[in-house]
Amino acid sequence: DAGKGGYDHYMLKEIHGQPTALSNTIEGRIDDGDVALDALSPGTFEDVETVQFVACGTSYHAAMYGAQLLRAADVRTDVLRASEYDSMAGPVDEDTLVVAVTQSGETADTLDALRTGADRGARTLAVTNVVGSTAAREADDAVYIRAGPEVGVAATKTYSSQAVTLALLTQRIAGDVPDATPHGDRAAMLETLADLPQQVETVLETTDAEALAEEFLDSQSYFFIGNGLGHSVALEGALKFKEITYEHAEGFASGQLKHGPLALVTEASPVIAVSTGSDDDKTRTNAIEAQSRGAPIVAVGPDDHPLVDVADAHLSVPETHPVWAGLLANVQLQLLSYHAAKLLDRPIDKPRNLAKSVTVE
Ligand code: G6P
Secondary structure (H helix, E strand, O other): OHHHOOOOOHHHHHHHOHHHHHHHHHOOOEEOOEEOEOOEOOOOOOOOOEEEEEEOHHHHHHHHHHHHHHHHOOOEEEEEEHHHHHHHOOOOOOOEEEEEEEOOOOOHHHHHHHHHHHHOOOEEEEEEOOOOOHHHHHOOEEEEOOOOOOOOOOOOHHHHHHHHHHHHHHHHHHHHOOOOOOOOOHHHHHHHHOOHHHHHHHHHHHOOHHHHHHHOOOOOEEEEEEOOHHHHHHHHHHHHHHHHHOOEEEEEEHHHOOOOHHHHOOOOOOEEEEOOOOOOHHHHHHHHHHHOOOOOEEEEEEOOOHHHHHOOEEEEEOOOOHHHHHHHHHHHHHHHHHHHHHHOOOOOOOOOOOOOOOOOO
């Protein structure tokens, strides 16, 4: 128990470790309005035409976040579940960059995708937490997320550090790839990143997640929705929830709720709607649709937002650039899962059937 530093679980310690982890992730990587990422000097990616992210589990959701930012920069981008790489990769050549996103650097499916990409001629990059891991050793280059060791099986601080590292990486890549357009207000985006650790601290100090977890504890299913960058956050929120509470939880792109899942929506299925403060119209419309079928709506995002006006409950996050808002919402979702699992007396740090790192395919 000594390693838990006074917290009941490693997971809670790691959730609270995010301000420090994020400070470490960011430190020294923004230089004079530009991104400086380890050995990846400007020009490193000038031959890249297509980027393929490969990852599993929580790392896949971080990869989705990065992929969306890269697409917004007009770089041809795929994000593939590593176990599907063989059949889904499409054309790969020496102008392809395969980015393996893996906390441990040891996930068999992800290593297999990395090797397959390399065999087909792609250049490879590992984004990982573990220095000297297999992914870091085998890839052409490695970027470290610097989150520090994570003991809880459910990934928390490593997701936040991955997403931020990938956001920085996308700006580095977009700076190099011919015809790419780095984020329109990249200067503001990078400037506000410096506030993120303190804003996570604010969420940790002011959260109402425990009370909400209790209020909705008897629910039948939990649906998480989000649009744009909020989509990957919704998927991650649902994954975390099912991993540690053993309750039925699903994440959807907001606009997809009405294409099937709505049949499952009742007053016993809260809809947790992620807002990033941008691209939220579909989330609001579809939340209202679910609400009219009796589902309670929990808005997770900045105050003063049209989604909050219609919601039955709200988990608030500080105002920030839309690129970072989803990461603050995710902290609220981590806490919601944690408190629900604790109230249900689940073995939070070691959920049944799951392993921190899965080294079989
Ligand atoms: C396992 C863990 C997940 C993790 C996934 C990928 O399934 O239980 O929490 O997200 O592996 O792990 P990686 O180390 O590659 O990020």
